[in-house]
Amino acid sequence: MSTHVFKPDMPPPVKAVGVLAWMRNNLFSSWLNTLLTLFAVYLVWLIVPPLLQWAFINANWVGTTQADCTKHGACWVFIQQRFGQFMYGYYPSELRWRVDLTVWLAVIGAAPLFIARVPHKVVYGLAFLVMYPVLAYTLLHGGYLGLVAVATSQWGGLMLTLVIATVGIVGALPLGILLALGRRSRMPAVRVVCVTFIEFWRGVPLITVLFMSSVMLPLFLPEGMSFDKLLRAMIGVILFQSAYIAEVVRGGLQAIPKGQYEAAAAMGLGYWRAMGLVILPQALKLVIPGIVNTFIALFKDTSLVIIIGLFDLLNSVKQAAADPKWLGMATEGYVFAALVFWIFCFGMSRYSMHLERKLDTGHKR
Amino acid sequence: MQNKIGAPKGFSLSDPRVRAWLFQIITVVAVLGLGWYLFHNTQTNLQHRGITSGFDFLERSAGFGIAQHLIPYTESDSYSRVFVIGLLNTLLVTFIGIILATVLGFIVGVARLSPNWMISKLATVYVETFRNIPPLLQILFWYFAVFLTLPGPRGSINFGDTFFISNRGLNMPGASVAEGFWPFVGSLVVAVIAIVLMVRVANKRFEETGEPFHKFWVGLALFLAIPGLCALLIGSPLHWEVPQLKGFNFVGGWVLIPELLALTLALTIYTAAFIAEIVRSGIRSVSHGQTEAARSLGLREGPTLRKVIIPQALRVIIPPLTSQYLNLAKNSSLAAGIGYPEMVSLFAGTVLNQTGQAIEVIAITMSVYLAISISISLLMNWYNKRIALIER
Numbered sequence: 001m002s003t004h005v006f007k008p009d010m011p012p013p014v015k016a017v018g019v020l021a022w023m024r025n026n027l028f029s030s031w032l033n034t035l036l037t038l039f040a041v042y043l044v045w046l047i048v049p050p051l052l053q054w055a056f057i058n059a060n061w062v063g064t065t066q067a068d069c070t071k072h073g074a075c076w077v078f079i080q081q082r083f084g085q086f087m088y089g090y091y092p093s094e095l096r097w098r099v100d101l102t103v104w105l106a107v108i109g110a111a112p113l114f115i116a117r118v119p120h121k122v123v124y125g126l127a128f129l130v131m132y133p134v135l136a137y138t139l140l141h142g143g144y145l146g147l148v149a150v151a152t153s154q155w156g157g158l159m160l161t162l163v164i165a166t167v168g169i170v171g172a173l174p175l176g177i178l179l180a181l182g183r184r185s186r187m188p189a190v191r192v193v194c195v196t197f198i199e200f201w202r203g204v205p206l207i208t209v210l211f212m213s214s215v216m217l218p219l220f221l222p223e224g225m226s227f228d229k230l231l232r233a234m235i236g237v238i239l240f241q242s243a244y245i246a247e248v249v250r251g252g253l254q255a256i257p258k259g260q261y262e263a264a265a266a267m268g269l270g271y272w273r274a275m276g277l278v279i280l281p282q283a284l285k286l287v288i289p290g291i292v293n294t295f296i297a298l299f300k301d302t303s304l305v306i307i308i309g310l311f312d313l314l315n316s317v318k319q320a321a322a323d324p325k326w327l328g329m330a331t332e333g334y335v336f337a338a339l340v341f342w343i344f345c346f347g348m349s350r351y352s353m354h355l356e357r358k359l360d361t362g363h364k365r
Numbered sequence: 366m367q368n369k370i371g372a373p374k375g376f377s378l379s380d381p382r383v384r385a386w387l388f389q390i391i392t393v394v395a396v397l398g399l400g401w402y403l404f405h406n407t408q409t410n411l412q413h414r415g416i417t418s419g420f421d422f423l424e425r426s427a428g429f430g431i432a433q434h435l436i437p438y439t440e441s442d443s444y445s446r447v448f449v450i451g452l453l454n455t456l457l458v459t460f461i462g463i464i465l466a467t468v469l470g471f472i473v474g475v476a477r478l479s480p481n482w483m484i485s486k487l488a489t490v491y492v493e494t495f496r497n498i499p500p501l502l503q504i505l506f507w508y509f510a511v512f513l514t515l516p517g518p519r520g521s522i523n524f525g526d527t528f529f530i531s532n533r534g535l536n537m538p539g540a541s542v543a544e545g546f547w548p549f550v551g552s553l554v555v556a557v558i559a560i561v562l563m564v565r566v567a568n569k570r571f572e573e574t575g576e577p578f579h580k581f582w583v584g585l586a587l588f589l590a591i592p593g594l595c596a597l598l599i600g601s602p603l604h605w606e607v608p609q610l611k612g613f614n615f616v617g618g619w620v621l622i623p624e625l626l627a628l629t630l631a632l633t634i635y636t637a638a639f640i641a642e643i644v645r646s647g648i649r650s651v652s653h654g655q656t657e658a659a660r661s662l663g664l665r666e667g668p669t670l671r672k673v674i675i676p677q678a679l680r681v682i683i684p685p686l687t688s689q690y691l692n693l694a695k696n697s698s699l700a701a702g703i704g705y706p707e708m709v710s711l712f713a714g715t716v717l718n719q720t721g722q723a724i725e726v727i728a729i730t731m732s733v734y735l736a737i738s739i740s741i742s743l744l745m746n747w748y749n750k751r752i753a754l755i756e757r
Binding site for chain 1: 385388389390392393396403406407409410411413479480481482483484487493494496497498499500501502503505506509510514695696698699701702709713717723724727730731734735738739
């Protein structure tokens with residue numbers, strides 16, 4: 001008895017596999033497609049080589065003054081020389097370790113929240129949320145514990161951008177949640193107040209809000225009481241942002257099936273306990289990606305404080321580019337600022353996509 | 366404190382209705398109280414600073430020049446005219462921006478879904494690059510790093526001796542009304558009426574006999590032929606004046622100032638990235654079964670797209686598209702960063718500084734944006750309702 005032995009498989013035809021086949025299918029499947037491919041290649045050829053030439057090949061990397069930029073590409077010396085100003089603004093250079101320490105504390109303190117196996121995350125997270133701002137304020141502003149005080153007018157650069165964005169989102173979250181609950185309330189007076197508040201802030205641009213907080217807020221306060229510029233901007237940002245957060249949270253509240261509300265009521269829970277123990281934990285989990293997206297929008301919007309004369313990253317760059325010692329450096333400066341903003345925003349948007357996948361506990365059919 | 370279950374009598378805090386009333390009264394009193402407190406503070410502060418409130422300042426003469434005004438303006442004109450100029454400039458940027466961003470956004474959105482690898486990757490890079498950079502930064506970049514570094518009028522970039530781009534902006538031929546203008550407008554009206562009639566007749570015939578009619582091509586022919594004939598017979602409707610380089614600047618024609626160019630370009634590029642994503646998700650939301658069903662009914666590729674895919678995709682696209690239009694209108698206020706004379710930089714900036722009427726000026730500015738927001742969303746809601754799915 002002999003067993004049948006199969007012949008070895010023939011290799012697939014050359015036209016069906018490999019680079020050639022992929023190109024045939026994806027780039028040259030029809031005459032229109034071929035034309036589009038050629039057009040795209042032309043576009044890339046038009047943009048990429050000059051960009052590389054400018055940014056890397058002909059760029060100047062070493063030196064201390066504009067005179068050192070002899071090649072006709074980008075002059076990155078400018079960025080190197082002004083890097084401190086772009087990151088910290090006019091924060092005294094011998095005290096900049098305090099800013100670094102604040103950032104490191106945030107990174108180390110928040111790290112356990114991102115590790116899946118750490119227990120008691122909610123308690124830890126709340127404690128962190130309460131403790132950290134106090135610590136950060138003490139470190140950044142000083143004036144206590146033997147730390148030299150640094151006025152907020154000296155804060156600037158990327159640090160100021162991060163401070164405004166973080167305070168904005170942390171301050172806006174509780175207010176936004178309350179507004180969202182109010183908007184879905186069955187009490188007409190509460191609902192009308194919340195809807196008016198939300199729609200008002202959503203209907204006006206942030207610039208006018210900042211203008212208002214800088215010129216009108218002093219008029220609203222009792223005589224003799226005054227806030228510094230940064231705090232005024234922050235109040236404006238928080239009020240503005242809370243309206244957007246409220247709309248995101250409302251989306252989550254609406255997505256919770258009615259059965260959950262009824263079940264909570266059937267258990268004998270009152271309004272606040274039903275919301276706090278049953279509805280909000282589910283709703284907030286649903287809207288985390290939405291909140292991250294709002295944060296990205298806020299992060300980009302912080303650049304508007306330029307209008308009321310705060311020196312965030314963008315304004316520091318604008319200021320430095322107007323320096324007579326570094327004339328004609330606008331392009332390098334703005335490209336650098338754009339890169340920093342891009343890294344933050346792109347990173348956060350990827351993180352929000354990752355969260356969306358991770359938090360999706362399979363309600364989708 | 367005991368109540369019979371189901372029939373609480375009198376005043377009791379455990380009655381939900383009583384609590385609801387109490388809660389609402391507290392809210393209203395708190396809001397009114399806060400309002401009164403702020404109003405009172407403002408009154409006292411204004412008195413102490415010697416500022417008279419009121420809108421009388423609008424009639425005073427402004428006394429400063431404006432780089433771009435769509436209506437005639439001299440320095441002796443009043444602040445109310447300055448307000449109108451700022452409003453028109455805001456609307457101009459919003460209008461141009463919405464049109465350009467929609468066109469670019471649809472192209473990029475469709476390109477992202479293209480089976481062509483190169484095209485879809487290019488579109489992805491575009492979207493991911495521009496939506497992650499703050500719009501104000503993009504505006505400053507185009508203004509300070511691009512338009513202001515262009516050569517002056519003498520070394521301007523020349524497009525066929527009719528369009529010139531320099532650091533003074535874009536100089537282009539300007540049109541003025543010629544003798545054939547009003548007959549031309551009349552012929553346009555006639556053409557539109559003819560097209561409407563043609564479409565009605567064609568639709569009626571199609572419903573009765575099933576015979577199709579080339580509505581689009583006949584319509585296009587009517588639209589081109591009637592006004593064209595009119596222009597040939599009576600004379601050109603517009604005079605075109607080409608800009609000429611005289612001395613150090615251009616004379617004649619229209620000029621788009623660099624602030625306007627930078628602002629429109631940046632807002633278009635930024636908003637188009639978001640519109641592209643909306644268009645992409647809208648088209649993706651139409652299930653493939655719809656395409657297959659259309660094919661099995663014998664529709665070709667064009668009609669499948671026009672009559673099956675796009676109407677369903679639009680339903681998903683319209684609501685988020687509306688909020689992008691609103692964002693663009695609000696983002697036009699970023700012009701304050703480069704000094705394009707629109708509502709915020711002209712009115713809330715210059716006028717506020719000159720008059721010191723902070724409350725009135727900010728209130729007017731905010732109401733303008735609220736009005737723009739409300740009208741755009743009403744318009745789009747109306748359109749949305751018209752195309753929404755009518756369920757059984």
